[in-house]
Amino acid sequence: MTGHTISRNRYFLIFAALIVLLVLTIFMAYVDLGPFNVIVAITIAIIKATLVILYFMHVRYSSRVTWVFVSAGFFWLLIMFTLTMSDIATRFTF
Amino acid sequence: MDNEQLTHETRSFVAHQFDDLEQQKEAGTLGMWAFLATEILFFGGMFMAYLVYRFSYPQVFAAASQYMDVVLGGVNTGVLLVSSLTMALAVHAAQEGNRKQIITFLIITMIFGAIFLVIKGVEYHHKFVEHLVPGYNFQYEGAEPGKSEIYFILYFVMTGFHALHLIIGIVVLTVIAIMTARGRFTKEYYTPVEISGLYWHFIDIVWIFLYPLLYLIHVHK
Amino acid sequence: MSTSGSENHTNYLNDGYGVKSWLLTTDHKRIAILYMISITLFFMIGGFFALVIRLTLLSPNGTLVSADTYNKMFTMHGVTMIFFFLIPSIPAVLGNFLVPMMIGARDLAFPKLNLLSWYIYVLGGIFTLSAMVLGGVDTGWTFYTPLSSGYSHTNVVPTVIGVFIVGFSSILTGLNFIVTIHKMRAPGLTWFRLPLFIWAHYATSVIQVLGTPVIAVTLALVGFERITGVGIFDPNIGGDPILFQHLFWFYSHPAVYIMVLPSMGIVSEVVTCFSQRKLFGYRQMAFASMAIAVFGFLVWGHHMFVSGQSVYAGMAFSALSFLVAIPSAVKVFNWTATLYKGTIRFNTPMLYAFGFIGLFTIGGLTGIVLATLPVDVHVHDTYFVIAHFHYIMVGGAVMGYMAGLHFWWPKITGKLYPEGLAKFSALTLFVGFNLTFFPQFILGYLGMPRRYHIYPPEFQVLNVLSTAGASILGLGYIIPFFYFMWSLRKGKVAGNNPWNAKGLEWLTTSPPPTFNFDKTPVVTEEAYAYPEEDLVGG
Ligand SMILES: [Cu+2]
Numbered sequence: 001m002t003g004h005t006i007s008r009n010r011y012f013l014i015f016a017a018l019i020v021l022l023v024l025t026i027f028m029a030y031v032d033l034g035p036f037n038v039i040v041a042i043t044i045a046i047i048k049a050t051l052v053i054l055y056f057m058h059v060r061y062s063s064r065v066t067w068v069f070v071s072a073g074f075f076w077l078l079i080m081f082t083l084t085m086s087d088i089a090t091r092f093t094f
Numbered sequence: 095m096d097n098e099q100l101t102h103e104t105r106s107f108v109a110h111q112f113d114d115l116e117q118q119k120e121a122g123t124l125g126m127w128a129f130l131a132t133e134i135l136f137f138g139g140m141f142m143a144y145l146v147y148r149f150s151y152p153q154v155f156a157a158a159s160q161y162m163d164v165v166l167g168g169v170n171t172g173v174l175l176v177s178s179l180t181m182a183l184a185v186h187a188a189q190e191g192n193r194k195q196i197i198t199f200l201i202i203t204m205i206f207g208a209i210f211l212v213i214k215g216v217e218y219h220h221k222f223v224e225h226l227v228p229g230y231n232f233q234y235e236g237a238e239p240g241k242s243e244i245y246f247i248l249y250f251v252m253t254g255f256h257a258l259h260l261i262i263g264i265v266v267l268t269v270i271a272i273m274t275a276r277g278r279f280t281k282e283y284y285t286p287v288e289i290s291g292l293y294w295h296f297i298d299i300v301w302i303f304l305y306p307l308l309y310l311i312h313v314h315k
Numbered sequence: 316m317s318t319s320g321s322e323n324h325t326n327y328l329n330d331g332y333g334v335k336s337w338l339l340t341t342d343h344k345r346i347a348i349l350y351m352i353s354i355t356l357f358f359m360i361g362g363f364f365a366l367v368i369r370l371t372l373l374s375p376n377g378t379l380v381s382a383d384t385y386n387k388m389f390t391m392h393g394v395t396m397i398f399f400f401l402i403p404s405i406p407a408v409l410g411n412f413l414v415p416m417m418i419g420a421r422d423l424a425f426p427k428l429n430l431l432s433w434y435i436y437v438l439g440g441i442f443t444l445s446a447m448v449l450g451g452v453d454t455g456w457t458f459y460t461p462l463s464s465g466y467s468h469t470n471v472v473p474t475v476i477g478v479f480i481v482g483f484s485s486i487l488t489g490l491n492f493i494v495t496i497h498k499m500r501a502p503g504l505t506w507f508r509l510p511l512f513i514w515a516h517y518a519t520s521v522i523q524v525l526g527t528p529v530i531a532v533t534l535a536l537v538g539f540e541r542i543t544g545v546g547i548f549d550p551n552i553g554g555d556p557i558l559f560q561h562l563f564w565f566y567s568h569p570a571v572y573i574m575v576l577p578s579m580g581i582v583s584e585v586v587t588c589f590s591q592r593k594l595f596g597y598r599q600m601a602f603a604s605m606a607i608a609v610f611g612f613l614v615w616g617h618h619m620f621v622s623g624q625s626v627y628a629g630m631a632f633s634a635l636s637f638l639v640a641i642p643s644a645v646k647v648f649n650w651t652a653t654l655y656k657g658t659i660r661f662n663t664p665m666l667y668a669f670g671f672i673g674l675f676t677i678g679g680l681t682g683i684v685l686a687t688l689p690v691d692v693h694v695h696d697t698y699f700v701i702a703h704f705h706y707i708m709v710g711g712a713v714m715g716y717m718a719g720l721h722f723w724w725p726k727i728t729g730k731l732y733p734e735g736l737a738k739f740s741a742l743t744l745f746v747g748f749n750l751t752f753f754p755q756f757i758l759g760y761l762g763m764p765r766r767y768h769i770y771p772p773e774f775q776v777l778n779v780l781s782t783a784g785a786s787i788l789g790l791g792y793i794i795p796f797f798y799f800m801w802s803l804r805k806g807k808v809a810g811n812n813p814w815n816a817k818g819l820e821w822l823t824t825s826p827p828p829t830f831n832f833d834k835t836p837v838v839t840e841e842a843y844a845y846p847e848e849d850l851v852g853g
């Protein structure tokens with residue numbers, strides 16, 4: 001966990017990428033893509049979050065247990081979203 | 095108890111329940127990750143509600159989100175990203191054992207956290223003036239005021255809990271800064287700096303999702 | 316490991332006597348005792364509400380209490396028993412005491428956090444108790460919206476604040492266990508050498524950490540809705556009350572496994588010890604615990620078949636619910652297989668473990684009945700459901716807790732409980748339990764709905780049987796309370812390992828010293844390495 005240090009430049013690089021992605025997400029919001037606006041926005045957000053997790057939070061250089069814990073949090077979230085939406089999205093009235 | 099081979103210097107950092115510093119560090123980090131998993135699900139409950147209502151009332155959410163200030167929200171995203179950078183640099187300084195730098199970066203991080211809160215406050219004030227505070231003075235001009243109110247409730251609850259976490263984050267960083275000043279951390283042991291950094295980055299991540307979901311739903315006309 | 320069982324060795328109990336030495340302790344064993352006292356208190360309060368319920372139902376026209384009071388009684392019974400007794404019971408008491416000892420550690424990873432979790436528990440308890448004193452709450456323990464968020468005129472806010480707060484004590488306990496089990500195992504103690512009690516607590520902790528925050532935020536939203544008058548569950552403005560149910564059951568179904576998984580862990584310890592056998596299918600048992608923790612999160616919709624959830628989701632949830640039966644059945648089969656050709660000793664913990672296996676099986680099988688969508692439409696919200704989950708929670712979880720309490724009482728206190736009386740009360744409890752709840756299966760099947768204080772006269776015989784059973788059941792809890800108290804002063808000195816059991820906790824003295832072991836133990840064998848050579852031949 002502590003064995004690996006990331007160089008300072010790497011942090012600045014990641015930060016630059018995050019700012020670029022922020023600008024990109026705002027820019028894309030002004031382009032009408034129909035239903036794809038949401039998808040683009042979420043995708044960019046996921047990329048940004050991943051960058052923060054991997055580099056700022058050092059998960060890229062962390063033990064497997066850390067990976068499992070991070071994934072578990074998001075996986076459980078996915079369970080909640082999927083199964084709840086399986087109800088909400090299929091409530092047809094006859 | 096054991097580990098007599100350790101120097102007294104290092105030994106003093108190790109709590110009684112641990113065998114050595116390494117075990118203590120790993121436990122601390124893992125504990126924070128488990129806590130963050132909890133936090134993911136805590137915010138997840140609110141994101142779930144958001145997902146359900148955005149799915150059910152897409153047009154209402156698109157219309158209501160027009161009342162958001164895209165510029166202030168965008169600036170705030172940038173502010174938090176900067177704070178995350180400085181937080182990462184604080185941890186980096188800790189790795190190098192540079193006490194002064196740790197404190198400097200922590201203070202910058204807290205300042206940016208505070209800037210975020212101020213801007214958030216300005217936005218809240220706007221909502222207050224525009225009579226968009228549910229349960230307090232909600233008067234909505236557009237169509238479907240009820241469903242729009244749900245949007246604003248979600249807005250206030252989600253950003254409110256986020257802001258609360260940020261406030262706690264600032265308190266935590268203050269404590270860490272004081273501990274640093276008192277020489278509680280060394281190149282070998284700085285886990286508290288590291289794990290409060292993890293918490294701070296988590297707050298940033300929540301906002302990374304809140305911004306597009308609440309502000310950028312329908313800015314194209 | 317020196318003066319075996321003598322009164323004079325320094326242990327965690329005589330290491331400081333003042334009130335402060337208890338209230339500011341960071342010793343996991345003392346915190347376990349603090350928890351034991353507090354949850355016993357809540358058990359009594361919850362038991363009192365149960366008593367009122369059963370007395371009311373003695374007569375079909377509900378003469379004892381008014382309908383409103385009755386609503387409050389079953390609500391407060393549920394809230395107290397679930398959030399303040401069952402969920403913390405085994406993890407916070409026996410888990411707290413035993414997890415570090417079983418893995419050969421001096422304490423949990425975060426002792427101060429452990430103490431904090433007890434204070435959080437107490438704070439939550441104060442809120443919920445004050446809600447009860449101020450006039451009670453009547454929403455049902457499920458806090459369904461919009462009744463809870465708008466229409467109820469009772470003390471919903473302090474109650475949900477209490478439950479919200481107590482959730483964090485549960486999260487902190489789980490977090491502590493996870494880190495402790497990952498990082499603090501004794502040398503040689505690999506994952507697949509861990510006692511199943513540890514596996515069970517690991518699985519439980521996963522649920523606590525990943526499930527509890529969801530109910531916390533959900534109840535926070537209900538609280539906001541009540542205070543501000545508007546909220547996202549309010550159907551008047553387009554809100555969806557069924558969303559509340561999704562969020563609520565996302566936690567509250569898995570919460571059942573927070574109660575029953577640790578019990579399963581105890582049963583594994585007890586069954587192996589009192590049959591002096593290796594556990595049949597150790598790895599399956601470990602994986603089954605984890606599988607229950609994961610599958611448990613896929614099935615919550617079976618509580619919502621008739622609530623307005625879509626039929627398609629209902630079918631999916633019904634099918635997924637059957638999944639949980641697989642690891643549960645694996646466990647029951649493996650315990651049974653472990654007993655096969657063992658030299659079985661019928662000590663009290665073993666009697667309770669037998670009780671668990673039998674009653675949990677009934678509870679589990681009726682769970683499959685309820686998870687079957689079309690059948691559930693018939694028995695939904697009837698006493699069939701009540702009987703089912705009491706077989707799981709009382710027949711399962713509480714029986715397991717009693718088994719564990721008896722099994723480790725000599726370790727915790729250094730004293731033996733009176734075996735004869737304990738066996739008698741175990742039988743009393745078993746008989747009382749079945750007499751209380753088996754008639755409720757029939758009542759429910761015949762159509763008696765839950766949560767009413769009156770019922771048609773033809774249901775009276777079964778209700779009287781149930782109340783009669785409840786008084787026997789009550790006796791079955793009161794007797795142990797008194798002989799445990801008695802044993803503290805007059806019980807025989809237990810010695811380090813009165814049951815001839817395997818496991819690190821039995822290597823140290825009883826009661827254990829403050830840091831558990833004089834010397835960190837080194838593990839060289841599998842769990843439950845009971846000598847079996849002599850058995851195989853026979
Ligand atoms: Cu369930």
